[in-house]
Structures are given as structure tokens and as C-alpha cells.
Amino acid sequence: MISYIGKRMVAVIPIVLFATLVTFALIHISPVDPAEAYLTAAHIYPTPEILEQKRHEFGLDQPLLTQYIQTLQRISRLDFGTSYLTNKPVWDEVKVRLPATVELALSSMVLSIVVSIPLGVLAAMRKNGWIDMLSRGISYFGASIPQFWLGYLLIFFFSVRLDWLPVEGRGTWQHLVLPTLTLSLVLIALYTRLLRSSVLEQLQETYVQYARTRGIRERVIMLKHVLKIAIAPLITGMGMNLGKLLTGTIIVEQVFSWPGFGRYFVEAIFNRDIPVIQCYVFLAACLFIVCNLLVDLVHLYMDPRISSKGRTEQ
Amino acid sequence: MSVRHRKTATIMLVAILLLSVILGCAKQENTPASTSTDGAANEKSITLSWPRDIGTMNPHVYNPSQLFAQSMIYEPLVSYKQGGKLEPALAEAWTISKDGKTYTFKLRKGVKFSDGTLFNAAIVKKNFDAIMKNEKTHSWLGIVSVLDKTEAVDDSTFRMTLKEPYYPVLQDLSVVRPFRFLGEAGFPDDGDTSKGIKKPVGTGPWMLDEYKQDEYATFKRNPNYWGTAPKVDKIIVKIIPDGETRVMAFEKGDLDLIYGEGVISLDAFKQLRDTNNYVTKLSEPVGTRSLLLNSSNPKLADLRVRLALQHGFNKQAMVEGVTSGLEEKADTVLSKNYPYTNVDLQPVDYDVEKSKALLDEAGWKLPAGGTVREKDGQQLDFELIFDKTDPIQKAMAETIQAEWGELGVKVNLTGLELTVQIKRLRSNQFDLYFWYNYGAPYDPHSFINVIAKKSFGISEVLSALPMKKDLDQQVHEALSSTDETKRQELYASILKTLQEQSAIVPISYIKKTAVYQKKITNFVFPANRDENPFEGIEIGK
16 A cells, blocks of 8 residues: 555656646746736836846746756755745745635535535435435536636625625635635535436445345435445545645635635736746646545545555456 | 424524524624724724735835835825826925936925834935835836936935936836835845835835735824824725625625726726715826827828828727726827826817728728728738737727728737737837826826837837937937926927827726715825825715
8 A cells, every 4th residue: 555655656756747847838938028027017117127137037048948947956845936026935925825725625625525415315315306306406507607606696695685794805714605605516516416326326236126125224225335335436526626626716716805825826827927836836736646646545445346556356 | 293303393493593693693704903984992994995915015116015005105205296296295395406417305304204213314315225226127217217326415405416317307206116215124134125124114194004915904094194194094905806896895885995997897887886875986087098000010101091090980989888988088199187298289080081081092992892902912901909808908999990991991800918918019019009108197208208218119109200200309308308398398299299190099098986985085086196095085974
């Protein structure tokens, strides 16, 4: 097991390398000069002298290869450099904002699990019943509505009209309610349908028929046998989505003025704040890799038929 | 009731109780203290929103510090007021030597920084030195390139000497950054403020009280302020990046004021105005939306073509249609509320027939059965580039495309990211371009400066005008002239030439918007485009 994790961790290096290379290339393909973008954002007219000075300051006058190697060297020391915009170390800026994003992502994940597991199971058990129709409705709504629009709708009803919850900001758990709902609805939609079909599939299996003939109660069959297997695709989905959630809070953070990492990143893109962009991509790449690894480990734990060598043994 | 039903009922009851507790609590927000005007201590505060964090509040650096907030804490020597009037601020009076090179400022006595330390010539000199240490960063501002030396003559006299005369010195000193003054306690040990300051200490009416990055900032009154103390005790700035959220927070009553340029959409502004529940205001023009017709393009080098294009679209209808009357049709490139710009100029009116006649005269004829005019086998077509994130530019570009299409002029539209658009302007790679002047206190002198000085993109646009050299000479003379009458004449001549040449086509005057709750009174837009509007603002019942 440990050697498996070790091997997987080593595999992280080329993936991260690739991610930084792609980012680096994309930034430099872009027709916008970061020094110029900085000056434009600062409302300073980019005269040739100051452009030259800024390029030198940012190290943009160095050959591309030197720039890339320097970037890699810094990242390998977990030094993400200094933000062009604020002149502060990127990591310090990220550290302040990361907890807000993690908080939002985790609460959304928890809410989506709490809602979708019972809803998915009940929808499968009462197929075509009212609860199944309800879950279908929620899924349809959740999957098709754009997140920013849902955010506005929620603010409009719960904050402006009913005056129950704050419009924006962070501080109390009340501030967390609407952004969490916004983020988790799409996950609930996804997980509910996933679990429903997976439970339905399991219910066709012979072991369920056998258990029924043995007179085991339906609830026990469901909880002790079916769910344990049916939940596997859900775990894969969640693992993939945790990374997506952390990187996907951008729109929701913007709508709810949530002071997180996503908002910071958006601003960095507009200002071509390269060190911040690189830091973000690096963290996102690591996060996706770690989430994938976690999913595999959970599968390994839950289904002993899967070996750590990655093949299914009979 | 069966056991099972009793159980369900209990669960329901607990759920309802929980929900009511949640919702009960939800009404108490804990973001900045005392957001309401009838708070415990009867404190009068105003809450507004801003799209971005206020920044480090360093008076000598730019992004990410926000101009309006910097202007709350730091003050200039000279203040820019309505109509371009320059009034004493930290300098009580000033004299300018006959040759226009020496400026002597008598500093206001008894001025203290918010920490109680004295404001004097020594600290003025220290600030100037810190600013000039990073001369290149500030080279966009005219005064920086002509400033030769500064001296603290005595405690209340500060003198600066220029390398050559440059009349807009006082205007440049009135801008929000970099020439404003940080107290001694704010300076870093090495005196280099470009790398950061210890704390924001200024002489202005406000001081930073609480601050949470990306969330909010509160400003309270500076107890040592030399001028009339603000009427309200506190200004709370909530950072809300999204325009729609800002509007909803305002409707909920969380915000008292939404102020600025483009901070909410024109639709939202109209919607709030139409409810009649709030006060809405539009400022005087703060800048002009113009269309550049690049004369370095051989087709546009012909004055008849440029005039035909300006005659050829209904400016009034377009501005009203696209901005719902929130912008005003512009007949001249600079509005008349700047110094030297109140000049009688002949507007170029909407006249399709004249436009067609001019194009015919210039040799661009419609071929039989064709829709695009041609001359020597070439089509009369142009590329209009616009900022693709700006809905107004996009709608205007489409309108112009349609109207000129009727004349037989083909316009290809290219939506670009703003930074790419600016790059194209600076490298002179465009035919048609939306451009804005800088507004007060930068104009009119910054405007004429870019006409003559290369690398801003505007001088290049005008490069094929037959009188370009003469125009540049006039600009140079106007900027260095010490004679007020002569300067006025030069401005009149420059503006007249530009009006006749039709290479910079004025479209509309941009205005700032303000929406506020009815309890706010005495709201006045600042004359300086970048300053804050909190001076004199009051809260009624």
C-alpha cells in the first residue's frame, strides 16, 4: 500500500511539470504583455521607460527558457514569488484566502452528500413515486441552471424579499448558507441521479433476490448490502468534484462577495499577475492529483477485489 | 397517535424549531460594526460598496490602492474644484516666478497629521523625495519630467524649481497620486515608500479604522483635521465585486450609496431610478467617448472620408438608444467644463446626403448593383475594434456598422480584450477605435499632450493631418506658456483644428452615477474625477 502511494506521488511530478509548462506557454502566447497589463490596471500610462523598468522588475526581459527554469526552481522550493500587483509574497496572499474557499467547498460537499444519499436511495426504492419525481425535478433544475443565476435568485428571494439571510460577505454561518446552496445544487443533481441508477442496478442483482428470499428486511438489505456497493461510483464522482469544487468556487465567490481564492485568481488573470496564476495552477494540479489518489485509496479499502497493483483479481 | 406517527411528529417539530432558530439568527450580521445609522452610540455612518479591495493605502503607489480611498486620507497642496478652479488645500497660497520655473508654496499653519504630528515643509520635501526616487514610475505625469529640485525654505515655505516652464504644475499636484503627503510615522526605515509604508497617516478628513482585506474597510473622522469636520462619523466600504449583487444589497438596505463609473449596469440604474424609492444622480461629463479615425490609414487620410463618416451616423439616436440617455451626445471632443475648453466650435451634424456627396467627391463610388463603395479596385472597408466586455461599445459598434453600411462603407467588427485593444492603439494597428480622454484634473493639458507626444497612439492617429507639425508646435507652446491669454488662444486653435479635421469623432459624454437612499442629503459629485464624494454628505431622518 505504502509503495503504491509512493509510486503515485512520484507520478505527480511530470503532471505538475506539464501543468506549469502549459500555463507558462499560454501566458506567453497571450498577446498581452504582463507589464503593460499591470500598468493599465494601475491607470499608469505605459510610457516606454516605465514599461522597460517594469519588464526588468518582473524578470520579463530574460529569455523565455531562463524565465521558465527560474519559475520551476522557485516552485520546487514552494516559493511562488511576489505578486506583481500587490508586491507581497503570493503564498502569503493565498494563505489568507484559501480557508474561505476550503470552507465553502467543504460545506457544499457535506450538504450535497447529506441530501443526495437519502434522496438517491429513496428515489430508487420508490421508483416513479413522488419522491422519485421530486429528485428528478431537482436534478433537472440543478443541472440546467447556471450557477451565477441561481445565486442571484437565492439572494433575491432569501435576502432581499424575505430578509432572512445576508446578501454577501463572510463571517457567520448565515453567510455560508446561500453560497453553499448555490454550489451544492449541481452536485446534488448529479449525485442523486448517479446513486439512483446505481442502486437500481444493484437491486437487480441475485444477491438481493437471495437476501429477500432469506427474509431479510428491505431496510437491512439496502443499508448493509446494496448501498455499500452502489456508493462506489458516487465516491469517484465526489473525488473528482472536490478538486472541481475548490477551483470552481470562482463564480460563486464573485456573486456572494466571498473573500476566497477564486476571486483573487480572477483578478490575477485580468491583471496578468503571472506569479499568482502559476501558483493557482500548481495548487489546482496538485489538488486534482491528490483527490484522484484519495478516490483510488477509498475504492481499494471498500472493494478488496481491486488490488493496489491496479488490476482486478478473481 | 401511533408510535410511528408520534416519532414523525417529534422530528418535524424539532426541524421547525431548528429552522426558526437558524432564521432568527440569520438577521444578525456581524460584518463591520454598526452598519446602521441608529446604532447604539447614535453614530452616523454611511455604507457603500466598491468593486475592489481598497488596497494598501500607500499615497505614492498605484494599483491595487483605490483612488477614492486614497483621497479620503491624503491631501494635495492644491485642490481641483468645479470648472477647473484651483483652490488652496495644504498650501495656503503660492507664487510663480515670472519665468514660470519657480513655485513657492506657503503652507497652511496648524495642520496636523491624524497621529497628531505637525505638517511642515520638511515633511513635504520628504514626500517629494520619496516620490522622485521612483521617477520612472511616475513619468506619465508631466510635472515629474520637468521637476528639477525641491527645498524646504523654512517651516512653512516649500519651493520647487523646474527645468523648463510647464503651466499645469498645479493641476498635476492636485491629482490623487502620487503627490500627496504621508506622515513621518508612515515612512519605512529606508524612506522608500515604493516598497510599502508602515501605516496610513495623512492629513485628510478621514482615517482608516477597521480593515479586512477583500471584505470591508471602515473610515472614521480624523480628530486632528484642520478643515470643516465631516458631518458623518463613519464611512463603511463593503467590497462587492459583482454589480448585480451590489444592486440587491442596496435594495435590501445594506448599502446607503452606490457611486462611481460603471459600478452598476445602465439597466440597473434605470430600474432603481424608476422605482422612485431612491435618489439617483448623474454627474457633469467626466470624460468623452470618442471614435478615432486613424489618418495613417490611406483611406482615412482623406478629410472628405473622415467628415463623411462623422456626418453619416445619427449620434443622438445612438447615444439615447444605447445608453438610455444616461450619456449625453457630444459635439466636441472635450466638454466645456474644463479650463480653456469653452470655445465656440461648429458641430458636425447628422446629414446622410452630405455624407454620400463627400464620399462621391472623394472618388469612392458605389458600383452598379454593389453595396460597398470602391475606388481604383479597392473597397471602402474598415476594421472597428472594441472592448468585447463593454456592452455599450459593442452596441455602438453594431449601430455604426449598420449606419455606415447604408452609405456603402463596410465595417468589420473585432471584439478584443481591453489590454489587447490598448496594445493595438499604442502600436497603431487599427482603423477605428473607441477612445476616452482622462477627465479632470488631467485635462485639457493631458489631452493636448498626447496629441503631440508619440507612443500614446493619438499622435499617430493624427499623423497624416497636413497641419500636424503646426499642431505639435502649438501644443508645446500652450504647455510651456506663462501667458494666460496666449494659452487660451492656443487651446482655441488646437480644438478648432481637431474639430475641423474629424479624426477624433466625439460621440458622448460619460457621466458618473450615484444612487442613494433618501436619508442621504447634500451629495455632490467631486470635481476631481478620482476623488471621494463624502465631503459635506449628511444623513437626514
